[in-house]
Amino acid sequence: MLDSGEGYITPDGRQIGGVMMEMKNITLRFGGVVAIKDISFDIREGEIRAIIGPNGAGKSSMLNVINGFYHPQEGEVWFRGEKRPAMRPYEVAELGIARTFQNIALFKGMSTLDNIMTGRMTLMRANILEQALWWGRAQREETEHREKVEKIIDFLEIQHIRKTPVGRLPYGLQKRVELGRALAAEPKLLLLDEPMAGMNVEEKEDMCRFVLDVNDEFGTTIALIEHDMGVVMDIADRVVVMDYGKKIGDGTPDEVRNNPEVIDAYLGVSHD
Amino acid sequence: MFYREAGDFKTSYQDDAQTFPIKFDRYRYYAVIAVGLLVIPFAINDYWANAVLVPFLIWAIAAIGLNILTGYCGQVSLGTGGFMAVGAYACYKLMTAFPELNIVFVVILAGFVTAGVGVLFGLPSLRIKGFYLAVATLAAQFFLVWLFNRVPWFYNYSASGQISAPERTVFGVPVTGPETSAWAQYMICLLFVVVLAWAARNLTRGTIGRSWMAIRDMDIAAEIIGVNPLRAKLSAFAVSSFFVGIAGALFFAVYLGAVEVGEAFGIQKSFLALFMIIIGGLGSIFGSFAGAAFMVLLPVLLKNVLVGGLGWPTDLAAHLELLIVGGLIVFFLIAEPHGLAALWRTVKEKLRLWPFPH
Ligand SMILES: Nc1ncnc2c1ncn2[C@@H]1O[C@H](COP(=O)(O)OP(=O)(O)OP(=O)(O)O)[C@@H](O)[C@H]1O
Numbered sequence: 276m277l278d279s280g281e282g283y284i285t286p287d288g289r290q291i292g293g294v295m296m297e298m299k300n301i302t303l304r305f306g307g308v309v310a311i312k313d314i315s316f317d318i319r320e321g322e323i324r325a326i327i328g329p330n331g332a333g334k335s336s337m338l339n340v341i342n343g344f345y346h347p348q349e350g351e352v353w354f355r356g357e358k359r360p361a362m363r364p365y366e367v368a369e370l371g372i373a374r375t376f377q378n379i380a381l382f383k384g385m386s387t388l389d390n391i392m393t394g395r396m397t398l399m400r401a402n403i404l405e406q407a408l409w410w411g412r413a414q415r416e417e418t419e420h421r422e423k424v425e426k427i428i429d430f431l432e433i434q435h436i437r438k439t440p441v442g443r444l445p446y447g448l449q450k451r452v453e454l455g456r457a458l459a460a461e462p463k464l465l466l467l468d469e470p471m472a473g474m475n476v477e478e479k480e481d482m483c484r485f486v487l488d489v490n491d492e493f494g495t496t497i498a499l500i501e502h503d504m505g506v507v508m509d510i511a512d513r514v515v516v517m518d519y520g521k522k523i524g525d526g527t528p529d530e531v532r533n534n535p536e537v538i539d540a541y542l543g544v545s546h547d
Numbered sequence: 548m549f550y551r552e553a554g555d556f557k558t559s560y561q562d563d564a565q566t567f568p569i570k571f572d573r574y575r576y577y578a579v580i581a582v583g584l585l586v587i588p589f590a591i592n593d594y595w596a597n598a599v600l601v602p603f604l605i606w607a608i609a610a611i612g613l614n615i616l617t618g619y620c621g622q623v624s625l626g627t628g629g630f631m632a633v634g635a636y637a638c639y640k641l642m643t644a645f646p647e648l649n650i651v652f653v654v655i656l657a658g659f660v661t662a663g664v665g666v667l668f669g670l671p672s673l674r675i676k677g678f679y680l681a682v683a684t685l686a687a688q689f690f691l692v693w694l695f696n697r698v699p700w701f702y703n704y705s706a707s708g709q710i711s712a713p714e715r716t717v718f719g720v721p722v723t724g725p726e727t728s729a730w731a732q733y734m735i736c737l738l739f740v741v742v743l744a745w746a747a748r749n750l751t752r753g754t755i756g757r758s759w760m761a762i763r764d765m766d767i768a769a770e771i772i773g774v775n776p777l778r779a780k781l782s783a784f785a786v787s788s789f790f791v792g793i794a795g796a797l798f799f800a801v802y803l804g805a806v807e808v809g810e811a812f813g814i815q816k817s818f819l820a821l822f823m824i825i826i827g828g829l830g831s832i833f834g835s836f837a838g839a840a841f842m843v844l845l846p847v848l849l850k851n852v853l854v855g856g857l858g859w860p861t862d863l864a865a866h867l868e869l870l871i872v873g874g875l876i877v878f879f880l881i882a883e884p885h886g887l888a889a890l891w892r893t894v895k896e897k898l899r900l901w902p903f904p905h
Pocket residue numbers: 305308309310328329330331332333334335336337377
């Protein structure tokens with residue numbers, strides 16, 4: 276199915292584009308621990324790319340490399356055909372890369388609305404004087420961005436908790452708000468670190484639907500880490516498999532499922 | 548008339564983002580401003596101005612400033628007294644260097660000077676947090692007081708080492724110097740309070756305020772979703788110091804008239820401001836007012852009741868004050884980190900449901 280550069284068509288008929296993000300020979304060490312060992316893979320425009328692997332395989336570390344939180348000792352990150360220089364995370368965010376976290380990282384003291392509004396930080400332009408006087412761009416922006424945020428709130432079906440401080444929300448809803456905050460940035464690439472962890476079946480179904488809808492409606496490219504193999508097989512176009520910091524498989528869900536190395540290292544063994 | 552939102556529907560997001568979404572609150576707020584502007588200036592006397600109103604207004608500005616830094620942005624500061632001193636000395640130097648310049652501009656400029664100094668002392672916050680940052684700001688406090696004591700240029704080489712404010716007028720009415728009347732002192736401070744509180748409210752409900760709170764609540768996630776931590780922290784230091792500097796300038800020029808730096812702006816003042824925002828409520832403009840009012844009124848009240856009314860010795864009353872403040876700080880830190888403002892909010896929640904609580 277894979278081609279040289281122009282993309283491919285998924286079994287369900289979606290056109291996947293060229294390479295958006297390419298990781299080339301990434302090695303990341305923490306002192307003596309090698310979290311990522313010489314890994315290369317790419318993420319294509321419009322695709323849902325899964326990263327799977329047992330606990331401690333280095334999946335979250337890989338997302339942290341992508342959004343500039345960790346700086347690999349070796350290797351290169353290419354984004355949209357250009358080699359990316361070492362960047363601070365907020366600069367990466369400005370490129371249009373947003374994410375959610377494995378352990379929810381919401382702003383606990385703020386309401387759902389404010390959390391999601393904060394997600395639009397990179398799109399705000401009013402200067403401090405305009406903001407202090409609530410004048411010109413400041414007022415206009417606040418209203419415009421609020422409209423966009425309300426759309427996200429409707430999309431995620433969280434209207435009823437708009438003004439609730441997020442610290443008071445149950446876990447499943449917090450995960451949803453965090454997705455909203457990432458979506459608010461209108462990202463080109465959305466990184467999701469175990470968006471369905473700890474959810475019941477119904478909540479997982481909702482979350483799957485949101486992920487697919489985001490990809491479908493906004494054309495957002497998605498890279499997600501997920502432990503639930505059923506979910507991965509269902510929604511991912513291509514899967515990278517990691518184990519002990521190494522890449523042991525890369526391909527469509529079917530290819531990965533039938534890869535003996537993957538079966539040995541991951542699917543065959545229970546990791547819970 | 549009941550206290551609630553019912554029947555008071557918001558038809559635009561702009562309305563929904565208002566400071567006082569409930570009509571009743573809005574009217575009460577206008578009423579407070581009207582009384583402050585139209586009634587008190589005519590009723591005020593020297594005692595009320597000196598003991599209560601003017602210090603309350605000035606401390607409200609300082610508390611808002613500290614609350615922006617500590618309550619909203621999560622950067623603890625023990626340097627409030629030192630930054631007030633910067634505002635005071637900047638004001639003094641500008642007043643004496645440019646006697647023609649209107650005092651209102653001088654005070655605002657003093658705020659800008661303090662903002663600059665605040666940014667400078669805020670630089671360590673890019674590297675250190677919490678306790679270590681508190682110690683760094685404490686160092687700033689002692690350094691600044693030492694500086695204003697030791698470098699005679701700051702006090703224009705006066706023999707006493709003090710600075711004293713010459714007379715300046717606004718629309719022909721003296722607002723600094725010995726001729727100033729109580730109502731003029733009060734009015735100039737009130738005008739600064741109203742404008743600054745409004746600006747603080749605007750900043751904290753908008754983009755920059757959200758960037759401060761994001762840094763406070765989870766700095767790593769904030770940076771990853773696009774908050775520039777350098778800009779967020781330094782802007783918090785700048786805005787906070789601007790407010791604190793203006794408070795210092797007014798404290799010196801309008802309230803005290805003459806100042807010896809260690810006495811007027813020592814470490815106790817840093818703690819006083821911190822107590823105000825802890826008791827009033829971290830991360831709340833209203834809380835800054837409540838805390839300032841409480842800390843200014845408490846000693847006055849205790850003195851009147853215990854010393855004046857019951858004939859206690861003054862030092863006993865002072866000790867009781869320390870006990871009460873200490874107890875309250877512990878209480879609020881443990882039980883209600885959002886201070887009086889949160890208690891007030893709870894009362895309002897109850898009121899909104901009254902008389903049918905279910
Ligand atoms: N900041 C850090 N300092 C030191 N070691 C780290 C750091 N971050 C990750 N590691 C190590 O790198 C390895 C990979 O961790 P990572 O969190 O990326 O795994 P993961 O695949 O996301 O696992 P999980 O499924 O449990 O989330 C682990 O051995 C971990 O201890």
